[in-house]
Amino acid sequence: MADPQLLSDARALVGRQYGRVYAWDEVNAPMVRQWCEIMGVDNPVYTDPAFALGTRHEGLIAPPGMLQVWTMEGLHANNYPPGSTDENPYEVLKIMEAHGYLSTVAVNSELTFTRPVRMGEKLYYTTRLDSVSDEKATALGTGFFVTLVMSHFAEKASGDEPVGELLFRVFKFRPANAQAPAKVEAAPAKPKRPLPGVSDDTRFFWEGCEKGQLLIQRCTACQTLRHPPAPVCIECHSFDWDTVQASGRAALYSFVVMHYPEVPPFDYPNPIGLIELEEGVRLIAGLVGVDREQLQIGQRLQVEFQTFDDQQTLPMFRPVDA
Amino acid sequence: MTSKNTKRFEDVRPGEALPELAVPVTVTLINGGAIATRDYFPGHHDADAARALGSPHVFMNILTTNGLVQRFVEQWAGPEAVFRSLKIKLGAPNYPGDCMTFSGSVTQLDADTRTVEITLGGKNSMGNHVTGTVAVVLP
Numbered sequence: 367m368a369d370p371q372l373l374s375d376a377r378a379l380v381g382r383q384y385g386r387v388y389a390w391d392e393v394n395a396p397m398v399r400q401w402c403e404i405m406g407v408d409n410p411v412y413t414d415p416a417f418a419l420g421t422r423h424e425g426l427i428a429p430p431g432m433l434q435v436w437t438m439e440g441l442h443a444n445n446y447p448p449g450s451t452d453e454n455p456y457e458v459l460k461i462m463e464a465h466g467y468l469s470t471v472a473v474n475s476e477l478t479f480t481r482p483v484r485m486g487e488k489l490y491y492t493t494r495l496d497s498v499s500d501e502k503a504t505a506l507g508t509g510f511f512v513t514l515v516m517s518h519f520a521e522k523a524s525g526d527e528p529v530g531e532l533l534f535r536v537f538k539f540r541p542a543n544a545q546a547p548a549k550v551e552a553a554p555a556k557p558k559r560p561l562p563g564v565s566d567d568t569r570f571f572w573e574g575c576e577k578g579q580l581l582i583q584r585c586t587a588c589q590t591l592r593h594p595p596a597p598v599c600i601e602c603h604s605f606d607w608d609t610v611q612a613s614g615r616a617a618l619y620s621f622v623v624m625h626y627p628e629v630p631p632f633d634y635p636n637p638i639g640l641i642e643l644e645e646g647v648r649l650i651a652g653l654v655g656v657d658r659e660q661l662q663i664g665q666r667l668q669v670e671f672q673t674f675d676d677q678q679t680l681p682m683f684r685p686v687d688a
Numbered sequence: 689m690t691s692k693n694t695k696r697f698e699d700v701r702p703g704e705a706l707p708e709l710a711v712p713v714t715v716t717l718i719n720g721g722a723i724a725t726r727d728y729f730p731g732h733h734d735a736d737a738a739r740a741l742g743s744p745h746v747f748m749n750i751l752t753t754n755g756l757v758q759r760f761v762e763q764w765a766g767p768e769a770v771f772r773s774l775k776i777k778l779g780a781p782n783y784p785g786d787c788m789t790f791s792g793s794v795t796q797l798d799a800d801t802r803t804v805e806i807t808l809g810g811k812n813s814m815g816n817h818v819t820g821t822v823a824v825v826l827p
């Protein structure tokens with residue numbers, strides 16, 4: 367759990383406006399050409415003055431994807447042009463770091479454009495801390511989504527004009543499984559699914575999966591079925607058990623659809639079901655062949671087995687007609 | 689290549705798929721993209737610095753991803769499509785030696801403003817590097 371002081375300190379900054387950050391240079395053709403070259407953007411409205419004159423823009427415009435580029439500090443960190451604010455719009459992250467939330471990952475970048483930016487315009491932006499989420503547990507770790515909005519303007523003698531906005535969201539977190547930076551590899555290894563921890567109590571289940579059997583633990587004293595596997599019967603406290611093979615016919619008891627953050631190698635959206643077997647016990651498993659808009663509590667399902675990464679066989683459930 | 693002709697709003701069908709675009713991810717693209725967007729964060733141009741951060745190699749910066757998303761949509765829409773928004777979620781990193789393939793389709797049409805929304809994804813060998821929506825106004 368997060369320290370309540372952390373959230374109240376962080377939330378106290380929400381709504382705060384941070385001063386202007388100016389562009390070093392006016393919007394200019396050389397930077398546009400360099401950007402278009404490397405991106406493979408060949409639209410002449412950015413680089414060919416004669417073509418641009420004949421368009422609705424009546425002259426060269428800057429690529430919309432460059433909106434943030436104009437106000438970047440460049441080689442030297444925090445080296446912003448004279449007149450720029452020396453406030454730090456990311457100060458909220460420092461509060462989180464002081465509480466041990468050291469990792470940062472950018473999750474959303476949402477550009478909206480009020481109008482195209484034209485050659486020769488001089489831009490600046492101001493920043494507002496838009497929101498700090500409650501503490502969230504994700505596959506990456508536990509932490510906070512922090513959203514900033516940068517409003518971009520073009521300087522005009524007649525009054526500065528808004529040209530567009532950037533909503534930028536980062537996740538500031540403690541990693542779920544903090545590891546020393548992994549061994550260095552020459553090429554990116556394709557990530558594999560994490561393997562379950564297998565104990566003497568659970569080994570039968572995973573070995574059953576490898577044989578295409580969905581095995582459920584049964585108390586041999588009172589015949590009560592139980593899942594997840596455990597050493598003792600919850601009804602009669604007997605330590606004696608065997609297994610029965612479930613039919614694989616089941617109903618959807620509840621479900622969740624994982625959207626974000628996307629963690630390799632899983633596919634997203636990733637639907638996960640709490641599944642009630644016809645034998646009466648419930649288990650959690652992935653859903654396949656489902657349209658998430660169509661998922662219905664009570665929907666009939668049938669088990670099937672899929673092998674991942676050549677090393678792990680999991681029961682998955684697919685909708686079937688009732 | 690961007691078509692010389694801009695699509696007209698009336699020519700776009702709901703659900704229409706955009707032509708796929710495969711972008712080989714190279715050291716040159718990652719380095720050049722970072723510098724063209726004035727992003728000198730070492731992880732985007734210095735392989736040793738990237739490894740010290742726990743990455744296998746340099747990785748693509750967000751502003752390059754934005755540029756490639758723009759290109760994917762613009763090559764389909766044509767030179768006079770006016771961008772209204774470019775909204776992305778970030779996923780698996782882009783490392784050299786990989787290939788990112790964009791796919792997308794038309795998910796909304798607003799006749800009053802002649803705005804077309806495209807929902808897209810750019811997938812590499814690890815999964816989606818980027819997913820998002822782009823809105824453009826067509827003549």
Ligand SMILES: [Zn+2]
Pocket residue numbers: 585586587588589590599600601602603604
């Ligand atoms: Zn029992």
